Amino acid sequence: MLKKIDxxxxxxxxxEEARRFYEQVLGLECHGVQxxxxxxxxxxxxxxxxxHLELLEPTAPDSPIxxxxxxxxxxxxxxxxxxxxxxxxxxxxxxxxxxxxxxxxPRPGANNKLIGFLHPKSTLGVLTELCMDDPSxx
Ligand code: CO
Numbered sequence: 001m002l003k004k005i006d007x008x009x010x011x012x013x014x015x016e017e018a019r020r021f022y023e024q025v026l027g028l029e030c031h032g033v034q035x036x037x038x039x040x041x042x043x044x045x046x047x048x049x050x051x052h053l054e055l056l057e058p059t060a061p062d063s064p065i066x067x068x069x070x071x072x073x074x075x076x077x078x079x080x081x082x083x084x085x086x087x088x089x090x091x092x093x094x095x096x097x098x099x100x101x102x103x104x105x106p107r108p109g110a111n112n113k114l115i116g117f118l119h120p121k122s123t124l125g126v127l128t129e130l131c132m133d134d135p136s137x138x
Contacts, residue, residue, distance in 0.1 A: 002082040007052035009079040015057035081129035087116045112137035
């Protein structure tokens with residue numbers, strides 16, 4: 001079951017410029033900058049109510065975010081992430097319903113999360129992430 005929207009992943013060409021907008025214009029407080037080697041991104045996190053924003057800047061030309069920015073040079077909403085209790089169980093369930101998966105098994109995300117992506121070709125063009133706290137990181 002999808003419990004809530006955990007975060008929106010927002011692709012940005014330049015994290016420092018993006019941070020200036022989110023912090024000085026929108027007035028949000030950054031609560032962490034982190035590099036996620038597995039996804040070849042640098043991220044900055046914000047919190048708006050219960051929803052987090054995750055700004056994503058590519059750290060390598062073959063980063064998924066670099067590919068997104070080739071098509072959307074100004075940046076944009078890259079993915080929607082839903083909180084679930086068990087990423088593996090949800091991936092298995094959605095695959096059983098015919099959804100194409102990017103991840104057959106959960107992998108580490110930022111902030112000690114386990115994450116798994118559904119393929120946008122199966123989700124009406126919206127790259128969809130499932131995430132949960134990594135039980136091994138508590
Ligand atoms: Co995410």
